[in-house]
Amino acid sequence: xxxxxxxxxxxxxxxxxxxxxxxxxxxxxxxxxxxxxxxxxxxxxxxxxxxxxxxxxxxxxxxxxxxxxxxxxxxxxxxxxxxxxxxxxxxxxxxxxxxxxxxxxxxxxxxxxxxxxxxxxxxxxxxxxxxxxxxxxxxxxxxxxxxxxxxxxxxxxxxxxxxxxxxxxxxxxxxxxxxxxxxxxxxxxxxxxxxxxxxxxxxxxxxxxxxxxxxxxxxxxxxxxxxxxxxxxxxxxxxxxxxxxxxxxxxxxxxxxxxxxxxxxxxxxxxxxxxxxxxxxxxxxxxxxxxxxxxxxxxxxxxxxxxxxxxxxxxxxxxxxxxxxxxxxxxxxxxxxxxxxxxxxxxxxxxxxxxxxxxxxxxxxxxxxxxxxxxxxxxxxxxxxxxxxxxxxxxxxxxxxxxxxxxxxxxxxxxxxxxxxxxxxxxxxxxxxxxxxxxxxxxxxxxxxxxxxxxxxxxxxxxxxxxxxxxxxxxxxxxxxxxxxxxxxxxxxx
Numbered sequence: 001x002x003x004x005x006x007x008x009x010x011x012x013x014x015x016x017x018x019x020x021x022x023x024x025x026x027x028x029x030x031x032x033x034x035x036x037x038x039x040x041x042x043x044x045x046x047x048x049x050x051x052x053x054x055x056x057x058x059x060x061x062x063x064x065x066x067x068x069x070x071x072x073x074x075x076x077x078x079x080x081x082x083x084x085x086x087x088x089x090x091x092x093x094x095x096x097x098x099x100x101x102x103x104x105x106x107x108x109x110x111x112x113x114x115x116x117x118x119x120x121x122x123x124x125x126x127x128x129x130x131x132x133x134x135x136x137x138x139x140x141x142x143x144x145x146x147x148x149x150x151x152x153x154x155x156x157x158x159x160x161x162x163x164x165x166x167x168x169x170x171x172x173x174x175x176x177x178x179x180x181x182x183x184x185x186x187x188x189x190x191x192x193x194x195x196x197x198x199x200x201x202x203x204x205x206x207x208x209x210x211x212x213x214x215x216x217x218x219x220x221x222x223x224x225x226x227x228x229x230x231x232x233x234x235x236x237x238x239x240x241x242x243x244x245x246x247x248x249x250x251x252x253x254x255x256x257x258x259x260x261x262x263x264x265x266x267x268x269x270x271x272x273x274x275x276x277x278x279x280x281x282x283x284x285x286x287x288x289x290x291x292x293x294x295x296x297x298x299x300x301x302x303x304x305x306x307x308x309x310x311x312x313x314x315x316x317x318x319x320x321x322x323x324x325x326x327x328x329x330x331x332x333x334x335x336x337x338x339x340x341x342x343x344x345x346x347x348x349x350x351x352x353x354x355x356x357x358x359x360x361x362x363x364x365x366x367x368x369x370x371x372x373x374x375x376x377x378x379x380x381x382x383x384x385x386x387x388x389x390x391x392x393x394x395x396x397x398x399x400x401x402x403x404x405x406x407x408x409x410x411x412x413x414x415x416x417x418x419x420x421x422x423x424x425x426x427x428x429x430x431x432x433x434x435x436x437x438x439x440x441x442x443x444x445x446x447x448x449x450x451x452x453x454x455x456x457x458x459x460x461x462x463x464x465x466x467x468x469x470x471x472x473x474x475x476x477x478x479x480x481x482x483x484x485x486x487x488x489x490x491x492x493x494x
Contacts, residue, residue: 011053011080014038014062019085019111023057026116038062041070052079055104055123059085060093063101075102081123083107153295156183160299164306168313170194173306174209175247177278184295186283188261191246193226194268194276194311195234203239206230207311212245219243221257222279229265229277262286266300270308278303323397325375326382334396334404338457341394341408345449353415353448355405356464357381357422360441360476362401373433374401377440381426388422404464412448412481419444419479427477441477443468448482 010027012020012035020035027033034053036042041062056077063071063084074082081104086093088109098106104123107115163176170192178190194207208226210219227238261281268276278300288296321333329337345352359365359377366374378401385395385405394406407415427441445468447460463482471480 008032009034009051009053011042011056012036013041013056013058015057015059015085019057019059019109022111022113023116026111026113027120031120033057038065041066042074047073047077052077054079055081055083055120057083057085058103059087060090061087071101081126083119083123085109085111149291153291153298156180156295157298157302159183161302161306164303167306168310169247170207170307170310170314171209171244171246173303173310174278177303178246181280181296181299184292184299185286185288188256188281188283190281191222191226191279192268192276192307193230193279194307195230195236195238197234197273197275198236200235203237204230204234206238206241208241208243209246210243212248218257221259225258225263226277226279229279233265233267233274233277256281266296268300268304268307270304275311276304276307326378326397328382328385328403329394329396331396331398334394334398334406335457337394337396337406338461341406342449342457342460344408345451349451350409351411351414351448351451352460353407353410353412353446354460354464355407355415355419355422356398356445356447356461356468357403357405357419357442358444358468358472359401360443360472362440365438365440369433369436369438373431376433377431380429380431381440381442384422384425384429388418388425404461410448411450412446415446415448416479416481419446419481423477423479443471443476444479445469445471446479446481 008031010023010031010033012023012033014037015023015035020033024031024033056074066074082102084093084098084103084106086106086108093106095106104126105119107119160177160180163180164173167173167176174190174192178187181187181190189211191211192209194209195204198204206227208223210222214222223241223243227241230236230238258281261284264278264280264282266278266280267274268278318327321329323330341352344350359381362374362377365377378397381403382395382397385403389395389405389407392408394408396404396406398404405418407418410418423442423444427439429439431438431440445464445466447463447467449460467480467482471478474480
């Protein structure tokens with residue numbers, strides 16, 4: 001019999017002609033019976049076919065002749081119901097053993113239409129039940145997977161929120177965020193840029209946080225990218241910027257520029273205003289699913305709040321620790337830092353030096369050009385200090401036109417060279433105010449504490465102040481180093 005277009009496939013294993021004809025006649029044209037001879041029962045080729053039979057009719061005589069390996073193979077056809085046909089002459093089989101063998105039913109010969117139809121009806125009923133159970137199982141598995149993913153997302157967001165709220169420094173929050181975001185996607189680095197919201201038409205100052213250890217060319221690329229992000233996200237032009245470093249993170253690539261992967265620039269919003277941008281560099285192959293995008297947005301919202309609070313904390317702390325005009329540290333911060341550095345010096349047996357810098361004839365600058373010009377000079381000199389000294393050095397405005405620079409791990413000879421360098425830089429710097437050009441000079445007093453010294457914090461300041469006094473007495477615009485207690489003060493340059 002040809003298959004034609006009849007949709008439902010049945011298999012017969014070694015059916016004789018009487019059995020095959022009875023099954024076909026009883027079921028009618030809605031079914032197609034493919035009967036295999038006992039010598040050519042279905043094998044791997046048939047099992048690989050996409051269409052599987054809904055039921056298989058197997059005479060007991062054929063089943064008994066099969067090897068256990070062949071039986072196990074047929075049992076794996078889970079979507080196929082097996083019906084056992086027993087001859088009249090055969091001893092009645094035990095129903096329990098038949099069920100254990102995976103048969104749905106036993107039909108005894110001679111076959112009748114009612115027996116065939118009843119057996120197939122039961123097969124279809126069980127198949128439908130199995131299908132429903134399979135679909136329910138699939139739905140349960142999908143629900144469990146969805147629930148598992150949602151649980152993972154909540155745990156991830158809880159980690160981000162907890163770690164962010166535990167930190168008060170922007171650099172620490174960004175560094176930890178780089179670690180946490182690796183749990184969601186392949187992050188190479190996390191950086192950030194922040195700005196003050198200003199009226200339309202005005203420029204803003206940007207605070208840029210880049211990864212530590214970047215070479216200058218890569219840092220310049222990121223700086224340009226983040227300044228462009230400020231303008232793109234806020235519509236505000238950047239008039240100036242400061243660069244700080246994020247806290248170092250292990251196992252993250254810190255050397256790539258914006259072209260080293262896929263960049264995600266995510267706006268940070270607080271109180272309805274964009275105040276910053278989280279810049280993530282990911283692997284180029286990253287593709288975010290919808291739920292990952294939602295999770296990432298939720299994480300960024302948590303980070304927005306934490307970073308907004310950190311920036312506010314930094315501003316408040318800056319007002320307390322920094323000089324309002326020059327933005328370097330103030331006298332109170334210097335006094336605290338000096339105590340810390342002297343303790344570190346004594347504990348680790350290291351060198352420590354101090355420069356005390358005073359502007360020469362500063363009163364005449366104010367009297368000649370005005371106090372605004374004097375403020376400009378102080379700000380310019382503070383920037384020269386920041387450009388010249390290391391991040392580990394401590395710059396402070398000591399009072400009026402006087403600055404101090406604390407130099408850890410620096411001996412007297414090294415401090416002398418640095419003092420001469422900034423003296424020359426300031427002397428050669430052209431100042432300009434209201435189209436009037438002028439120059440200023442400074443006098444510098446240098447003092448040092450040798451490794452192992454138990455000197456008090458007042459001693460290193462007093463020695464630098466004494467050296468500065470000598471520099472002014474000897475004509476200004478010079479560096480004077482305070483030598484050992486028994487020696488005289490030594491004039492270095494004039």
